[in-house]
Amino acid sequence: MSDRSPPDAALRTVPEEALLRCADEPIAIPGAVQPHGVLLAVTEPDLAVVMASANATGFFGRPVDALDQVLGDADLARLTDGLAEGLTEVDPIRVQVAGEPVDLVVHRADGLLLTEWEPVPGAEQAGAAWHRRLPTVLQRLSAAATLDDLTEVLARDVRALTGFDRVMVYRFDAEWNGEVVAEDRRADLEPFFGLHYPASDIPAQARALYATNWMRLIPDAAYRRVPLEPAAHPLTGRPLDLSGAMLRSVSPVHLEYLANMGVRASMSISLIDRGRLWGLIACHHYAGAHRPAYADRTAAEFLGRTASLLLHTKVAAGEQSGVVEVAQRQAQLAAVVGRTPRELAAVLTDGPVTALDLIPAGGVAVRINRQLRLLGRTPPAERVGPLVSALLAAGAPVTDAVSRAVPSAADLAGTASGALVVPVGGDDFLAWFRPETVREVAWAGNPHLSKTTQTDDGPRLSPRRSFDAWSETVRETAQPWREHEVAAARTLAAALTDAALSWAAEDNRLATALQRTLLLEELPTVPGFALAARYLASAEDVVGGDWYDLVPLPGGRVSIVLGDVAGHGLAAASITAQLRHALRAHLLRASGPGVALDGLNEVIAALLPGEMATAVVVELDPATGEVVVANAGHLPVLHVTSTGTHLLAEGRGPALGLLDAAGYRETRVRLAGADRLLLYSDGLVERGRNGLAAGLEALREVVRLAPAEPQALLDAVLTAIDPPDIDDVTLVGIARS
Amino acid sequence: MERGSVAGRPALTVRGELDLATAPVLAQAVDGELSPPPRSLVLDLTPTAFMDSSGARELVRVARKAAAAGVALHVVAPHENSAVRLTIDLLELGAVVPIVASAAEIPAASAEREARP
Known part of the structure; x- marks a missing residue:
């Protein structure tokens, strides 16, 4: 200790x-x-x-x-x-x-x-050898292709010259916060590369001094x-x-600051770009007092002055390189979008080049065809849609301070302090998110835990205090979006919109055509009984997985079917078509609705693995009013009799596609007098204000009071319940005529 | 989707709605959890506000993926959360998905010591 x-x-x-x-x-x-x-x-x-x-x-x-x-x-x-x-x-x-x-x-x-x-x-001498190498060093500085190269050479050669334990190149941003952009250090030291410091660490009058006085030295703090x-x-x-x-x-405050960081000796050299203080070369020594010879300090200052003259050429090159990278990825993504227009969301999040590669960001949300996919660090799925809507409504689709545009999103600062949203038609969008800058800082460890490092020279403290102060200045803000990044996002969105629109239109045309074949033009007549059916498409005209059917059986009986395949769109519609026809075949052959559903279940298990559907089959014998019901995971049939309104809880089994062999049970009821049956899909009841249970209860109440005649019954139900139009809704009513 | 641990096991907690729009997010999150496969995984639907048939289908797929990977899956769906539990019960998802009504029903993992580091 x-x-x-x-x-x-x-x-x-x-x-x-x-x-x-x-x-x-x-x-x-x-x-x-x-x-x-x-x-x-x-x-x-x-x-x-x-x-x-x-x-x-x-x-x-x-x-x-x-x-x-x-x-x-x-x-x-x-x-x-x-x-x-x-x-x-x-x-x-x-x-x-x-x-x-x-x-x-x-x-x-x-x-x-x-x-x-x-x-x-008492002064350290780099010796004549170093000074003979000066032309080589100058050559390295001017040959540096990018700003990163230049600052790296600078840090390395200033350290070689002066012998400090750590030499950092420190760059100011527009608000005078600093960031360590290059570093050369003793191998055992913790890296400070990427750390940020608040503007208050180097107050204004110190910066004013540094703009005229190129070098400061404290050989022994x-x-x-x-x-x-x-x-x-x-x-x-x-x-x-x-x-x-x-x-x-x-300043004694500065000495305390150095002492807190365990710095025993320090030197700094200004970097001045065309008259403005651009940054500093900051040198730290921990092992003890350290005083490079005057001649070496002069040489280091000379390197700083030389680098200063080169800064503006390299800065421009650096900004340019980001533009080129983004443009390259944009081209790659555009090619992918062209090749795989039907699986856009998957390609953009799971492909070899993702939407997250396009622009430097913490995470991205891709919502295409109403399906949301997340990649990287984003707000939770249920918050993404509302946040995007709020940003668009606030007129702030591109912001580096989300909570300023949408105060209620302040708690999302950790993932979404910055957002870049581009709509892709309808409710779809692409949204990139950047975290609060303070969390992006590349601390070697958790800045809120111990930042003390035990070294041979005793405990050393990292500038946690600076971090705290700096955090305050950047709370709930992210790295700003650059112009070419926004342009790239918009270009990608435009490509997606075109691709999605053309394919969505095509898909929708096919799915609608397919669905039309699933809906009966006219219900067959059943002697002594009246039937009615309704199918309401969802508002976005996205075809759902509902179907209904009426299958006349040998011997005068008739099977009335209502089913629902999980999913939406063309894929669901094609599965729906297959299931409808398969069930027809099984109903014609099977001894009863339970066995028919067993057959249908086998079809899914064998041919459509991973899919899931529900269906209820009501087999009616018009001669007697006998009804056999089998239900595969579907909402219970509603049976209204003179004694009350019942949800048929018997004759149930699991949804289709869950088990290889389900063994569906059946239940029997009789339709007498003004009795009626109602079959319905989940779109009718599940999105109600108080959930499915309340939706079922409300339905039961409405049906109890509604007219018995099926057409009137369905009208009354739809009027009273007025289901939200985000899902398709199917109803079939049966009663004695 | 929130990572954490329940009953000493790695867990994903599903907040908000689990439906057609968000099912892919669950799929992604579970894929992430299963590579490499932990010994067990808890999917906590206690705070889930809504689940439709697409969400239920995803649960089934998750259960199959977990089984294939040799991961003991526990899905927590309390009876009080009728929005989710009623759907699960109507579909009889319990035939494929190991459902428990509370975290207390999950066997303690203390012997396995596999909580997140």
Whole structure:
């Protein structure tokens, strides 16, 4: 176990207001420097010291009033020559102080010459070998084909040069949130690649500073700040502007931030694209204090400046590559749609190239021919349709903030913070979903669990706090949809609409024709009995699986059939036709309705595996009014007698297609006087407001009060129940005439 | 469709309607659960609001797929959920689909220790 305080305690030491305070902090005028060097602010041309860091006396071994007291004649001459020539030629001047080499770096601020003295001993040297390789490195940078390549080369070579444990390239988005887009790190470190940081991590005034000052270094984040003496500029009366000073002491909040992440030394180099801060090269060291030599830092800054010039060319190339990929997949999908027009939904979700491949998204919902299929991470099936309708109604089919358009969908943020919906005719649609960006972040583990990693150097904390802050800024929003992605979605939808329309029209024509053969033009007459039948198609004119039939049997009896095949459309209609005809054959041959249903069940088991149907057969002997009923999983026949209205619970067996051998039982009733029978399909009762049980009860009540004459009975039932038109509805009524 | 665990076994909970439109979603979800096949799988219809014959047909297909894969399937359909249970009983799906009225009727899986990791 470590003797350090636990990570959460460390986190709590950064109070909430610290982040706010940070934004107001005067970072350019901290009044102090870091202790790895000495700062002397002098007047020109006499080079008299007016302000000095408190460590100057110790460093030089004496109080210093003017630079000529500490510089040899030759060094002094080089400095004064440089001041006349232009400062950029000066840095650094290698001078000797107390027998040790020191790099002297100068710049002007507030009317003073700021001289910074950094000892060479103690600095890490990449060595001359690296500098000889500089042309190769520059070649690599300019040869990078994409932005990813460029940032990767940058991270790798800056790390090779400076020796930091981790070097990241960090890119700002439009709101100044950052993302790690490239990384080179010590092999044992947890990757930060893909992590996001909130804009507040690098406050506005720090960004302003970074846009002009290309490099910052903190060799030891545990340093003690060294104040300037005197604290105020003697001429202006204000603290000295240290924004250009390499020794500038940084905000204590920033040091706490580094400490929380276990960072002991850090360096950052600005990446500036055509005058705007584009990102940073951020370097971390964990193993201990770390100070690359001035020359190496300058070389790293040079790489950053070079990359900065290349950024806009690579950015354009990167954006372009996404466009090409999407266009390629669009072409592949269009080809698939053309080849397989009848199974569009299946092809788009299960094929080798799916709708989810078209556009980067978390999940996709495909609803074609009223069948919904989901792929990837989407809202639950029952929420998808309502969400899509709501987005279309809100005029927000393309949004990266679903909950803003449809507040009731806020709980779906985990899968659908972003939605791209394109209708495909009728109620059908394609919908791509993107999760809340915060959940998309590629944390190496769960950001809400322990983010402390025990290393050889002790526990190290990942920037969970940053993650939290950043999450707030992106709550319930997703990565925005790009223009070419929306265009690709719409193109695919148009192709689907065309294909679906032409095939749906064809299917519907066939199915309707088929169904017409299933419905009797005219019911045969049965002596002494009146019969009526009704078939109502669903509103979308999608043919369902209902059928009814009247089969005159030898000896004067007649079988009245009502059946229902699970499913809709052409497939169901063709099965319906097969079952109707098969049942006819069995009814003619069988000794009774139960045996006929056994035969039909065998037909399904043998020839139509996986299909399921229900059917009820009522065998009527008109001479006696005797009725034999057998029911294969169908809704119970309603029998109205003078004593009441009964749902026939006897003579039942399982739905057709469940078992290889079902053994259907029969039940017998007698139709006397004003008795009547009603056969009906589930479309009549199951979609009622209170479900099937309530639907059956309502039907029983209506039939009890309705006229006995079958045509009038069916009219009364349909008027009273008014079934929803999403399913087909079939009714057959039988009574004595 | 929601993944979870019931009676210590991997489970799919079906919310909303199980009908012609959503049956393919159940099929996909079950296919996902069955590869690789767990020792058992619970399909919880307790919160299912509606089931039509297409939904019932899918249940039968699921039961056959599970049986073929050697997976012990348990479908939970409480009597109180009449919207679903009545359909199941009328079709006599119990002949093919192992139906239980509550999770308590499922034999404990403690010996098998196959709850989701």
